[in-house]
Amino acid sequence: MLSLLHHSNLVNLIGYCADGDQRLLVYEFMPLGSLEDHLHDLPPDKEPLDWNTRMKIAAGAAKGLEYLHDKANPPVIYRDLKSSNILLDEGFHPKLSDFGLAKLGPVGDKTHVSTRVMGTYGYCAPEYAMTGQLTLKSDVYSFGVVFLELITGRKAIDNTRPPGEHNLVAW
Known part of the structure; x- marks a missing residue:
């Protein structure tokens, strides 16, 4: 699926290799690691992200999500x-990564996709989680949780x- 999606806020799939039962995906290198690495359990010598960088990351992640929801067909x-799935390049430019759970959204007059519940607890x-009915709004909720992480640390x-x-949302 990722090979069909192209946006500056999605990690770039460079190539793949399939040899027997072995599979390998090659992505662009994201030198600053994940957003999680810059928010949680920081070593004493590492400065927290400043507000401008946090908002730049939030805006970029939102643009990537907007592409998936509104521009992908x-x-x-x-x-x-x-x-942990928002990776950062050398300029703290965010890119969504790990599309292993991604699903094609509803088309036509359908409002949701029914599926086995997958994802990460807390997001x-x-x-x-209660109905198994997946909508675009499910991702918006997850974005809200990430935004709370950015604001509160x-x-x-x-x-x-x-x-x-x-639970950050309940707090």
Whole structure:
């Protein structure tokens, strides 16, 4: 699927190799790692991201999601938007990565795709988790969780926090 999608905020698939039962995907190198690496469990000598960089990352991730939802045909539901799947190049330019759970979205007059619930706890939209009905709005919920992470610096799920503060959205 990723080979058909091209946008400056999606990681670029350079090539692949299939040899027997072995499969290898080759992506562009993202030297600054993931957004998660810059938000959580920072070493003492590492400065937190400044607000301008955080907002640049949020805007870029939103543009990538907009492309998947509004410009790809048919639309694509990413289904695994989280801080560890937003990779950063040398200028903190964000790119969505890991399309292993992505699904083609509803077409025509359909409002959702029914599927087995997949995704990461803490980022998964509650209505999708309860019904298995996947919509573009499921990704928007996940984006909101990532945005909360960017604003607060907290993890989506953090069991080291006091009771009632484990889940960032509920907090």
